[in-house]
Amino acid sequence: MPAGLRRRVSAPPQDLSPLTIFALIAIVALLLTCAIGLVVGTLAQRAENRRPCPECGELKLRFVEGISATILVHGQRAGDDWSLHECSACGARLKDHRGTWEPPSDSDLRHFLPKNSTTP
Numbered sequence: 217m218p219a220g221l222r223r224r225v226s227a228p229p230q231d232l233s234p235l236t237i238f239a240l241i242a243i244v245a246l247l248l249t250c251a252i253g254l255v256v257g258t259l260a261q262r263a264e265n266r267r268p269c270p271e272c273g274e275l276k277l278r279f280v281e282g283i284s285a286t287i288l289v290h291g292q293r294a295g296d297d298w299s300l301h302e303c304s305a306c307g308a309r310l311k312d313h314r315g316t317w318e319p320p321s322d323s324d325l326r327h328f329l330p331k332n333s334t335t336p
């Protein structure tokens with residue numbers, strides 16, 4: 217083995233060039249941006265899910281089912297949305313229809329059942 221090659225392999229690393237340092241900083245900044253975005257997104261999602269139960273006031277509402285759809289009202293298309301929630305503190309079952317709490321209808325109650333259950 218030539219002496220030059222052997223020396224190159226065992227030599228300590230050269231000083232980093234400015235381009236390499238810039239690339240490393242850019243990669244670290246990109247990773248930090250992704251990590252911060254992930255943390256902020258997770259916190260925002262948790263804050264959104266922490267609505268107080270209108271029955272007991274506890275932050276124990278669990279999202280069960282929901283939909284956002286377009287419906288026809290007098291021949292005009294209009295947005296409609298609803299979601300079903302169950303409180304793990306007091307057991308209340310509630311329907312959020314366009315931001316207003318109301319009791320779920322009989323047909324909504326099936327959504328509170330376990331997916332493989334056929335009896336209430």
Ligand SMILES: [Zn+2]
Pocket residue numbers: 269270271272273274276303304305306307308
């Ligand atoms: Zn409750």
